[in-house]
Amino acid sequence: MVEEGAPTPAPDARARELYHAGRIPGFIHLSVGQEGVAVGVCAALRRDDYLLSTHRGHGHLIAKGGSLRRLMAEIFGKVTGCCKGKGGSMHIADASVGYLGANGVLASGCVLGPGVGLSIQIRGTDQVVVVLFGDGAANRGPFHEGVNLSALWRAPVVFVCENNSWASTTAHELSTAGGSIAARAAGYGIPGVAVDGNDALAVHAAVAEAVRRARGGDGPSLIEAKTVRWLGHHEGDPQAYRPKSEVEEGRRQDPIARLRAHLEGAALLDAAQPARVAQAIEAEVEDAIAFAESSPLPEPEAALDDLFVHWPWKGR
Amino acid sequence: MVEEGAPTPAPDARARELYHAGRIPGFIHLSVGQEGVAVGVCAALRRDDYLLSTHRGHGHLIAKGGSLRRLMAEIFGKVTGCCKGKGGSMHIADASVGYLGANGVLASGCVLGPGVGLSIQIRGTDQVVVVLFGDGAANRGPFHEGVNLSALWRAPVVFVCENNSWASTTAHELSTAGGSIAARAAGYGIPGVAVDGNDALAVHAAVAEAVRRARGGDGPSLIEAKTVRWLGHHEGDPQAYRPKSEVEEGRRQDPIARLRAHLEGAALLDAAQPARVAQAIEAEVEDAIAFAESSPLPEPEAALDDLFVHWPWKGR
């Protein structure tokens, strides 16, 4: 778990610097402070399981085992990126590890999920698919349709709401009637639990149980992981709408520190290991950045590639 | 209540004959057997309250006090119809009694509802709006978005699901995970109750309570009224998918007979009244049919009217 877990903060922290240094085009939505969710979720998954991610998906891709180099190159808009520079931060994907894509349209993954589950059922494998979405996205229709359909099909889908209590500048209480997303599961006759998203182990336990049910043919579950977004909604967000105290409070629950403390407490890490891991991570991240920096931009005409598989009239 | 209630079956029964006699174009969806819902709901409403209806809305319009003549003329496609023949059975509307329209797209009324509620709040009246929708429609995204938004706004909206246990040929159990629509209310922190839709008094009691809350500023409620569709989904539906016993069972719960029995039991009707009412209704229905039959069809060119209020370039 350390291996999947640990890397996630560092890349976003560095991506942030690089964004402000003008090295990264477009918008980026970072998940610093929310690592407990990405780590806890992916630690409960196999490499061949699937993940449908969000606009805030860098950490999800890393935790799922995607290539850090190709991720970094993608958000730099380089031809060596996982999407050849066509997607960017909001549309990263790495099918080789089952990461079926970030999404620029909120909650859309909720309706793709049951279909991925159906293909698992019809192909007869024991894979599962996790659908990640934010607390704001949970108020879109596809959440309702996707959860209902998955439940009807008893599809191997795990819905994980990453509740950081904000949807851009809009507070959770002002967007979610009733206040609880987990509570909405009951209406579909599926398990719904809320967990401390800053506790990677708690997230892992809840997801592992949901995955067990899903693999066993008992259908979907809904997990609401409560966490804290330490940074702005996207880089450049002045966050005028939000008390500083909120983030300070969040920092006291640093999911990475808590995970490390637990591992040390359980004597799963000796004193030297954290430093070694940190070094290894830094090296990996710097290598990925160097790879991205040194990679070429795509040719302009590459914009005309990759639309169709079968494209005999291409260019005409 | 008899006055609103009683008329609803007769017109649909006659409309059915007229449809098969080729007098009515298009498709018609009848609500014979479901009168308890229309009657119970509308008896709890004032004339200036609003109703957003469904594709199966004839009874709703009559119960809300709409003109039977103009309804009949509309489904005949006559120029004297409530929509001048532009709408037809699936798009009847009578704004003069707050009936804001049937709808050919299922569940769309669920998102119009909160807006009607908002206008009531901002205009500062004590009106309410009832949104009617079927059990199948409840599985569309707009149900989720509309209920959530209404709850957030504490808007004076009453969501009434007319659960006749079928969505065309698809059984309720196969379309609604968890099986209960009323239970979905809890996820939004609003009251949700299931009632016997064949008991007009039970429907009335539940709706009256929801209306009281709504007028009092306590926000929306969700009511699931369980009833039975005695006829096909639309006229011409052979209903191969459905055991005859179901309808026989339904007929034993005839909402009109039950209402009449109650009124007689409570000595609110003397022995002669039912016959008088029946006569009055028959006369009214035959008058409406005669009106529709004798009304002219629209001019073909009338198709070019009524699109915009401000249309200086019309015809150019």
Add this chain to the structure above:
Amino acid sequence: MPLMDFGDALNLALKEEMRRDGRVYCIGEDIVLGVPFSVTKGLAEEFGLARVRNAPISEAAIVGSSLGAAITGLVPVVDMHFADFVTCAMDEVVNQIAKSRYMFGGQIACPLTLRMPYGIGKSAGGHHSNSVEAWFVNTPGLKVCMPSTPADARGLLKTAIRDPDPVLIFEHRALYRVQGEVPAEETLVPLGSADVKRAGTDVTVIATARMVGEALLAAEMLAEEGISAEVVDPRSLVPLDRAALAASVAKTHRVVIAEEGPMRASVGAWLAWVVMEQSFDELDAPIARVAAPDVPIPFSPPMEAFVTAHAGQIVAAAVELMK
């Protein structure tokens, strides 16, 4: 060749493709009994409920789940019930299905077919009668076809299902019970190949789906007036067989483009530009268009008939061009 109606030809295509490829499944509302157009009738009996799936009334999830299934190994055939309801799954079609392969740099493929029963007729009213194909022709990443005969319906649907990319097939409601010859042997119709439904020398009528029948009717009427009309059916709009259009215009030098949908920002308007761009010097007269007035579809028969594009308008337009 055996006679078969349009709906049965589509049903045959579905059976042939489901037999050929176990990854193919159908999904939609009430498709097990084949309601309302009987195209999927009998499939459940042969292929079972796992591959012929009735869905709840959840268009976004029906279409979205099909994308999820398509990118992970299945081949969905979605029944949109009425094309009008694609509006309830618009993000899924134009943002997810159309763009995913491209945005992900070609990592995934999306072999799915959207069957779009559409069109005017029988007083179905404003929410069950619309021609919406223009929106999808305007959306890069989708292939779009519109059969006009039973043989084309079968051949195009089979091609759509085998195509590794998303294909929309618009099936006009009024054609389902129209009969035509269908080859006994399995026959595919490639996308991007127009078909000359009637040869002529004076004027080219470009039409798809129901309007092809109207165009042929018009050609008969024009023949009586000594005008020889050629009827060209593009059959697919994306890709479009530009060469076939150019060849016909080079012969006739006059063009009428007939469609059922409204005038503005439509497929017909676009085809008019395509013809002008590639055949400007061949044109002896402005391109004439037959389309619906820019209003929704009214219910009452006289008004519905008034907005229904028909052969008479094609005749009038052609006669005008010959002056």
Add this chain to the structure above:
Amino acid sequence: MPLMDFGDALNLALKEEMRRDGRVYCIGEDIVLGVPFSVTKGLAEEFGLARVRNAPISEAAIVGSSLGAAITGLVPVVDMHFADFVTCAMDEVVNQIAKSRYMFGGQIACPLTLRMPYGIGKSAGGHHSNSVEAWFVNTPGLKVCMPSTPADARGLLKTAIRDPDPVLIFEHRALYRVQGEVPAEETLVPLGSADVKRAGTDVTVIATARMVGEALLAAEMLAEEGISAEVVDPRSLVPLDRAALAASVAKTHRVVIAEEGPMRASVGAWLAWVVMEQSFDELDAPIARVAAPDVPIPFSPPMEAFVTAHAGQIVAAAVELMK
């Protein structure tokens, strides 16, 4: 006249109309703080949270509720956040808002405005860059306008809000911080009145929104080559000022139509047909079109730039026409 930028001109229009009419309210995601384009900034302070309403992420309910409010006495102004997300409320816009008055025989009116921030730029990627206006021009029952200058933005938005029918106003993201002169006094721009942004005699360039700036740039470059270009901005597409287009073509006999969206079934293709229909005999050359290739919008700057329609293409097209 005072200088003002496009976004502030829209903000001014909103303030003026909200002061004038208490029934007007704004709704959308994050509009209280005016995120992301600052158009609604400061409105909450002046008009309060009842009339400047942050909504949950529920596009169908945001748009649908606005229809409910509009038919019962209010005048909603909806901020679509990014026009791309109208796909999440497509039924509400094209089936409910566009058709309700008509289907109900004129019983109700629907005075609402949909503000559609749209367009390519800044590597916003495939889900935040699209031109979707063609779908709505193709949908009878909607009025559509596309301002290119701060003065037009203010004047058209005010007209849209006062219009008793549904109006979509497409606001190009790249224009929000472009400055221009805005009359000190309150000024309305009627729908259906095109504006000649630059007079010329050799070639007419028809363009809207961001492409007007590109057309003016192109006109400068063409002037250096001795070609006099007239730039005509229709300003609204529904209704369309056909007479203004005809008048310009009668003068120049050559036309370039420039748009940002893709080539197929687009507004530009339709405008090309309109021009041909009404000015065929005036045309000395085929109508040229500048538009995006038929692919989604890529993220990486070189590719994004490649698919971004620009002045250079207009110049090339015009020069070609003059040969």
